[in-house]
Amino acid sequence: MKRIYQSLVRWFASNSFYDSSIELLPNKIDWVRTLPFILLNLSCLLVFWVGFSWVALTTAVALYFLRVFSIGAFYHRYFSHRTYKTNRFWQMIFAILGLSAAQRGPLWWAAHHRQHHMCADKESDAHSPVHHGFLWSHLGWFMSSKNYYYNPERIKDFTKYPELVFLDRYDGLVPFVLGVLLFLSGVLLQHVAPGLGTSGWQMFIWGFSISTVMVFHTTVSVNSLAHKYGKQRFHTEDNSRNSFLLALFTLGEGWHNNHHHYPATARQGFFWWELDMTYYVLKLFEKLRMIREVRGVPKLILEKNLINNTYQK
Secondary structure (H helix, E strand, C coil): CHHHHHHHHCCCCCCCECCHHHHHCCCCECCCCCHHHHHHHHHHHHHHHHCCCHHHHHHHHHHHHHHHHHHHHHHHHHHHCCCCEECHHHHHHHHHHHHCCCCCCHHHHHHHHHHHHHCCCCCCCCCCHHHHCHHHHHHHHHHECHHHCECHHHHHHHHCCHHHHHHHHCCCHHHHHHHHHHHHHHHHHHHHCHHHCCCHHHHHHHHHHHHHHHHHHHHHHHHHCCCCCCECCECCCCCCCECHHHHHHHCCCCEHHHHHHCCCCCCCCCCCCCCCHHHHHHHHHHHCCCEECCCCCCHHHHHCCEHHHCCCC
């Protein structure tokens, strides 16, 4: 009962810091704490009740691309790998945008990702499909009791910022506000522009539920699919692969073998034919002086550990 109560409380305030007692937790799905995530996925079925409108679909697509970009550009390439620099204001904005994807806080996300690079495709890699299978690497690890926590030692460079610690602890706040705003915008449009054919619940289901679920399953496919399917250009100590299709839907994150070969760069599409929209937008941000010192790919890195000494498309 105590564990159930703690799971319920942590729907609203996640206490994610790791301590030795976490080792005693079973590496199994915490169904109580995961209930909001399960309900979010199931809520997509309400699309048959709320119906369709072009404004709802456009909102869902726009929020999909905004949040896929935010996960890749901010949670991954900034908080996890520090591939560029920015000031404290933009750092907080980037964290808020990443939080809108409902994939937990930036500290949690980055700490787990850094851990992944330390032991990629080894037994201790929480989401390796090589050792744990597709379903666990795609969903199970995310819902596991142990993996709700993270080791703060992995992310000490960011835990010194109280605003990030706050946002990480109350990681449901931004998604909640987004959902409310979408509902209210639908109610408003229903009254002022009824010809658009939308409503509060329609905007919520399309703009929040469907879009958020699509963002989640697309981004975690890099864990479950990009370590099993695709091509390897570089010899790495893991099973990472490059996938054009995944790169298309994740705005560049699918060039995963490139990334594991040299994670210190903000660019994951190493060559001109490897589409990496996230990198192009980051370079625009650099020109606008929102960020600085965006790291590229040294020529030596492109020539190191090549398979068959050729550039493989």
